[in-house]
Amino acid sequence: MKKNIIVSPSVLACDFAHAADEVRRVEEAGAAYLHLDVMDGAFVPNISFGPDFIRALRPCSSAVFDTHLMINEPIRYIDAFASAGSDIITVHIESCADFAAVLSRIRALGRKAGAVIKPATPVSALAEYLPLIDMILIMSVEPGFGGQSFLPASLDKLKEARRMIDRSGLDIDLEVDGGVTAANSAGIIAAGANVLVAGSAIFKAADPAAAVRALMG
Numbered sequence: 001m002k003k004n005i006i007v008s009p010s011v012l013a014c015d016f017a018h019a020a021d022e023v024r025r026v027e028e029a030g031a032a033y034l035h036l037d038v039m040d041g042a043f044v045p046n047i048s049f050g051p052d053f054i055r056a057l058r059p060c061s062s063a064v065f066d067t068h069l070m071i072n073e074p075i076r077y078i079d080a081f082a083s084a085g086s087d088i089i090t091v092h093i094e095s096c097a098d099f100a101a102v103l104s105r106i107r108a109l110g111r112k113a114g115a116v117i118k119p120a121t122p123v124s125a126l127a128e129y130l131p132l133i134d135m136i137l138i139m140s141v142e143p144g145f146g147g148q149s150f151l152p153a154s155l156d157k158l159k160e161a162r163r164m165i166d167r168s169g170l171d172i173d174l175e176v177d178g179g180v181t182a183a184n185s186a187g188i189i190a191a192g193a194n195v196l197v198a199g200s201a202i203f204k205a206a207d208p209a210a211a212v213r214a215l216m217g
Contacts, residue, residue, distance in 0.1 A: 003194040005216045008033035008066045013199030020060040027063045027192035029208035034063040036198045039175025044075030044096050044144035051084035058085030070143050075102045082109040103132035123160045130168050141178030155191045162192025182214035
């Protein structure tokens with residue numbers, strides 16, 4: 001199933017002192033999604049923000065809020081992130097005692113459920129959960145910090161995930177996060193990804209609209 005290419009700028013790269021203006025700027029530049037990385041300092045070695053920040057940003061943007069929970073046992077906070085305005089809530093299979101229950105809860109709240117795997121986790125780990133998944137996110141760096149370089153082995157994982165999705169016949173987006181640039185986006189799209197997360201490449205660009213176009217090829 002051919003899907004439109006979507007750019008999801010990572011808010012971690014914005015100027016937090018002017019977050020509302022920054023978000024409006026990238027949305028006007030053509031970014032349909034906004035990627036919100038939530039980190040707890042335990043599942044990953046960094047801390048970012050929680051549902052209150054997302055709630056504060058929600059009135060400032062009509063973009064799809066693509067919330068990536070890098071936290072232990074996210075089932076505890078699914079309701080809070082849904083009520084804060086998240087449209088997609090993505091959780092790590094590595095962080096959940098009962099992955100199916102978390103995905104089911106997200107969908108029960110009327111949100112799209114995303115499933116994410118770290119670089120060391122095989123794509124096959126997600127196979128049994130496909131009926132509960134709306135988006136698969138392949139981490140192309142170790143999660144926790146921005147500005148890392150794309151791991152080349154991620155291309156093979158994207159291809160495998162795309163084959164798995166296509167075989168299932170389900171309507172599942174394929175997202176990639178980590179080291180995505182205009183220089184490598186064509187290969188990433190060719191491997192099957194249709195949602196591209198990028199941070200500084202967009203938020204720090206002199207011309208964000210040109211940066212978004214360059215990522216989309």
